[in-house]
Amino acid sequence: MSEDEIIITRHGTLASIGQEDWDACACPEAQEGSRPADPFTTYRFLKALEDSGSVGPGTGWEAHYLTAEQNGQVIACAPLYAKGHSQGEYIFDHNWAHAWERAGGRYYPKLQIAVPFTPVTGRRFLTRPGCEQAGQQALAQGAIQLTRQNGLSSLHATFCDADEWHAGPDLGLMQRTSQQFHWINEGYSSFDDFLGSLSSRKRKNIRKERATANDFGGEIVTLTGDGIKPHHWDAIWEFYQDTGARKWGQPYLTRAFFDIAHDTLRDDILLVLALRDDQPVAGAMNLIGRSALYGRYWGCVEHHACLHFELCYYRAMDFAISHRLQRIEAGAQGEHKLARGYLPVNTYSLHWVADDGFAEAIQSYLLAERDAVEQDIEIMTEYGPFRKPNVEDHE
Incomplete structure (x- = not known):
């Protein structure tokens, strides 16, 4: 093994990784005791899901956390789950599953890099500062390899952040956009x-x-x-x-x-x-x-x-x-939020599909869907509740 080689390991429990290594990647900004930027990818939140039985056997969310280790140090990790259904994700792929199974395939289980039941944007390829590129590449390659080796249909990283989404094609992943309503302070x-x-x-x-x-x-x-x-x-x-x-x-x-x-x-x-x-x-x-x-x-x-x-x-x-x-993210759906000051914004996900023909069809669909999402956001923003410039407004 060369000195710079990265080792990918799959873990069935967070305890085998440990809080110090996980949080060094998930929330390095909180190491001095301050608040994490993203509370949902912290060790304590994901461990609460695991220890409470909210994820695990019988839930359709089977944990397969990934770590990337280099020179004896964990440089990246990912909350990866084998999914037996598409519930609790909020990025909908039911039509993909139906089409796959109508063609005679088995869509489930699939692999999902996500925070279960949580439609909140955040990093999904969690890396130590300075290890972003190497960590993302290692985790993506490891997850794709795990999908292939087990004969699974697909891999999905949902509610990733914009930087990860832009890096998606270089990671071998297809880009998808959706939308939510956020309030900006x-x-x-x-x-x-x-x-x-x-x-x-x-x-x-x-x-x-x-x-x-x-x-x-x-x-x-x-x-x-x-x-x-x-x-x-x-x-x-x-x-x-x-x-x-x-x-x-x-x-x-x-x-x-x-x-x-x-x-x-x-x-x-x-x-x-x-x-x-x-x-x-x-x-x-x-x-x-x-x-x-x-x-x-x-x-x-x-x-x-x-x-x-x-x-x-x-x-x-x-x-x-x-x-x-700076903002409030009020969860999935809900156009009634628009009248109350919550404006539509893009949310992002990344996908890998094992079958080349099916992947090509999904890629065409994603491009058309992206245009539709952008049009919806533009129209809904125009109908937002905020005062228009140069328009008189009286109480």
């Missing part, structure tokens, strides 16, 4: 300052929604860190089960995940709860990054007009403004 000093950037009609509508929501008959509290108590997770679990049953058929996360989150993740979490007679009747769970707030789960046991908008969007904006966070 343009240096607002207050929520009223944000409202001042909107057209008069949208401004009035949001004020009306906030007034309606806050008149639900109780109080709204925001909690993070030690302000979150173990009993709060009972309410969050109840909300999550209700939402999961309506949207996905069954919840992705187990109850144990929330108990582990209380022990290891509560400093990364913001809960917004609506209390009536001191009992939670609705709530939203967010994760906090270094420069962004990530909306994750919402649910309720009582319906109150506009309370969803207040807890998920407006209180998140209040928090982002007061903590000088």
